[in-house]
Amino acid sequence: xxxxxxxxxxxxxxxxxxxxxxxxxxxxxxxxxxxxxxxxxxxxxxxxxxxxxxxxxxxxxxxxxxxxxxxxxxxxxxxxxxxxxxxxxx
Numbered sequence: 001x002x003x004x005x006x007x008x009x010x011x012x013x014x015x016x017x018x019x020x021x022x023x024x025x026x027x028x029x030x031x032x033x034x035x036x037x038x039x040x041x042x043x044x045x046x047x048x049x050x051x052x053x054x055x056x057x058x059x060x061x062x063x064x065x066x067x068x069x070x071x072x073x074x075x076x077x078x079x080x081x082x083x084x085x086x087x088x089x090x
Contacts, residue, residue: 002089003033003078008041017046021064025057033081034065035074042067 004020006013017036023029036042051057068074082089 001032003035003081005035005037005074007037008045014046021061024064025061031064031085033078035068035077036065037068037074039067039069 004017006017017034020029020032020034024031024034036046048057048062052059052062066077068077079089
């Protein structure tokens with residue numbers, strides 16, 4: 001996949017999200033953009049700041065994903081990520 005775009009969902013959605021983040025965090029797969037759609041949902045469902053405070057993830061791990069609200073914002077973010085990374089989006 002060239003990106004992981006995650007919409008609100010249940011346990012299966014979280015499983016796939018955390019699997020992707022874990023693989024990127026542990027460098028088992030190359031980084032890809034991970035975009036959580038719907039900030040208000042995800043801030044309640046997943047609190048990475050708490051995980052940092054507890055010492056179970058590093059502060060830099062919060063940079064493995066970001067939030068977006070619209071399809072155009074998602075697409076722009078993906079293209080910008082690839083431009084900043086010097087990688088090709090094809």
